[in-house]
Amino acid sequence: MTLRKYLILAAVAVFASCGDVCLARGIKDFGAVTEANWHQLFGVVLNPWVLTGIGLLLLFFGSYLTALSWADLTYVLPATALSYVLMALLARLFLHEHITLSRWLGIALVTVGVGFVASGPAVTPTLPRWEPRDSETRFSNGTGSDA
């Protein structure tokens, strides 16, 4: 793992949380989706908050795909889970949602989980035809080692 790869994982978390918070802010302008107004939902993409959210989520998507191209799904998902911590903090700051004690506990658990997976190898040997593809994560005889 290089600094560049850690930066990409951080970008995944930051873009995902900011994007989700913007979407949530935008959909609140629309109100509850019901049987009567669901067809107007497509117009909601013109809301500036939703537009910003979509832009941020596109950036998230690019960095997420890049991460998946050199790491396992079961590595990328937990490693980028700090986005939920960020999302809780942003929801408190900008959407004025309340953070209770159990939420702080949840934040602690997520952080521990991220620490677990981030300290392990980013990629494990899988189907033979998918490896090796990266000089940094090359295996011999199918036995993995920390990249």
Add this chain to the structure above:
Amino acid sequence: MTSTATWAGIAAIVVTATTGDVLQARAMKEIGDLGAIRKSQGILQVARGVLTSPWFMSGLFFMALAFFSLLVTLSWEDVSLVGPASASLTFIANALAARLFLKERVDHRRWLAALFVAGGVALLAH
């Protein structure tokens, strides 16, 4: 809106998001390191490789379904419940699906990470 509808929405998000994630992880594993491809063949080749992958396109379809399920469910319930609840269940579903369909080696460390993160995210919903 009833909580039954909220949980049905969350279930829809989990199923579509997991399917999308697995299809896209499979696409990216087949294409290879995007950074390396960009360096050797340029950004256009990266875009071409990604956009012509049937795995990627079907993954994109399921991600779009997940996005609209999320949008609809968010209109019924706070993001601080829907986000963490769907995410924590998606973590568990993804660990199972990655093991089954991607043949990833989900070792103790990764199971623990998935469980800790899922539990933490669930607590965030309170």
